[in-house]
Amino acid sequence: MSTAALITLVRSGGNQVRRRVLLSSRLLQEDRRVSPPCLSSTSESRFSRFDPDGSGRPATWDSFGIWDNRIDEPILLPPSIKYGKPIPKISLENVGSSSHIGKRKENEDRFGFAQLTEEILYFAVYDGHGGPAAADFCHTHMEKCIVDFLPKEKNLETVLTLAFLEIDKAFASHAHLSADATLLTSGTTATVALLRDGIELVVASVGDSRAILCRKGKPMKLTIDHTPERKDEKERIKKCGGFVAWNSVGQPHVNGRLAMTRSIGDLDLKASGVIAEPETKRIKLQHADDSFLVLTTDGINFMVNSQEICNFINQCHDPNEAAHAVTEQAIQYGTEDNSTAVVVPFGAWGKYKNSEINFSFSRSFASSGRWA
Template sequence: MLSSCCRYFPSICQCSRTICSIKLFSGERDNRLQHTVKRHYGTPLTDPENKGGQQRGVNFDTLGSWNNRLDMPIMMNESIKRGNLIPEIPFEHVGIDSLLGRRKVNEDRYFMEKISPTLLCFAVFDGHGGSVVSDFVSKVLTDHIKFWLLRETDLCTVLSQAFIDVNNMLARHSYFYSLDTKEFQAGTTATVCLLRDGIELAIGHVGDSRAILCREGLALRLSEDHVPENHREKDRVHQQGGIISHNSQGVWQVNGRLSMTRSLGDIELKKYGVTAHPYLTTKTLKHGKDAFLVLTTDGVNFVLNDQELIDIICCCSTPQEAASFVTDQALHFGSEDNSTAIVIPLGAWGKYRTTLRAIPYSFGRNLVRGRYS
């Protein structure tokens, strides 16, 4: 029997003879070799980009979709056309909040409108010198956007023309109807976003309100602050005869009146370089990486930097909770202005959930800077 085994399994038999001879030589007992079977549990599928600590096991991003905690419908035609799943953004999922703060009147305005089945519009306005201009612009701007959409396909051109048209309307009204009053010496910022086919984003912007995109958990600013501290804006105002100076509080102003270099309204300062031509930018959304778009007025921006704002929103469960939390924190951190926030969820909403690490940092920073003194 042994010889037949050696014939078919020579290597095993040779190894067995060697082991037996070693044991006999050393005087050890010839015990049966035992092997304990160890059970190896398979590790669950995870996404290395998924920074959300609460997401475990298999997630949709691993399977080629997005890890989204909102029930968002799919835009079937665009998804088939582009080969990627593109979510539709229902207005009931968009978070909006506006606080009076420590002011007597809330001069902030906002709107969102579905201009066509494939085109959404979101906007925030921060009025100064009264709310009449921000009120007026928020009511008529979409009419001009619709007018130019019938004549142009480029969204940036549409926004630029709409901004100029609305400002010209303000100038005509100021000249013919309000020449002897001060109500149309007011102005407003404007940050307007057009989202076409759920993926093509265009932004037109004047003033110091902001549009910030959360991509892979990081802040990506899509607007530019039009303030005298901006060297390009400062040079442009100087070339058109404007004077940049600072007041007793150290705030830089144009002709001692306005702390921004672009706005809608402020008709008397237009000849000194305070233009209504918007800063324009476009961005193609990546719903597997982009979590949300947030629009804010300077009541929020004054006390929270871009990444702090993103971290705060990432820790919230819903966009409405996030918008309310942002304005509450702005008030808590000492903002004296009206604060408004619009949080627009995108495909990766809930993917980059973080802790509240931004809040202590902001609070300490504000104390050091003496904003409570």
């Protein structure tokens, strides 16, 4: 090989080497910009969808970017793994509640919420009539009664049914042993919700207090009022020897006395078909769509319809403000009865906030009645 050819070959090889070095340098720089720094094997195990930054702190809904929330709740990790989806831990500190006496001489409404077990939360409203005795009795004893049945029965619908019947039986014994004869005509509605693992919601109800789930900004009624207007309820009353009479404003009453066909207490009407067995409903929460559960007594239900309740609450910053907004709105709409609301926030709290709500004081009374 000539000297000139050898020089040309060396120059050509050098250029290729320089190009390879330059290309490798550029790829390394790009890789540094895109790829995270290497971690040791002990650090890699800390990263997961529930701990995205490896800090060891609980993941929140904001970490998943699911909801426009203003309540920072950690993820309930074991149930999340069990159900295969992120589930927020519902804190009782964030539950809102409000109760107004209205124009009555006494507030016979009662409400409560508590953690019964590590997995189960309890929420309830009771609307007493004929005095507060029956509502007080439920408020005092219902929680313990449910807890007593939980180890014996896994089905929460069955647990609530048994608890309602047991409380009614216990109140009857209490009333018959009491020297106060007015206890025999005291009764109460009862709407109780149990939440297991932050995702399984079960509601039981007697009377005309309500439970509403707000899903995608729309109300989902979880209870049906027990009134003599219902054909099935009226037939039971008549079959048991009772009758339905209408008062001066056209409202049906059992034996001319009671506006509901199921209740706890009202012992003088048990023989006429008024029962304490609740109707129950089970639902699996969808935290990306479900904003809240609200329990209300008929001081609210008779004046504000379900969609209006959802709208009022969706406008509020937190559940406590929301509960007060609902009860105060019912008062402005003209309710004279006791009014009580309990608001439980879920995963989509704040997500379906309406941009504008028209608060009309001249809206139709009929559209906002107990049938709404």
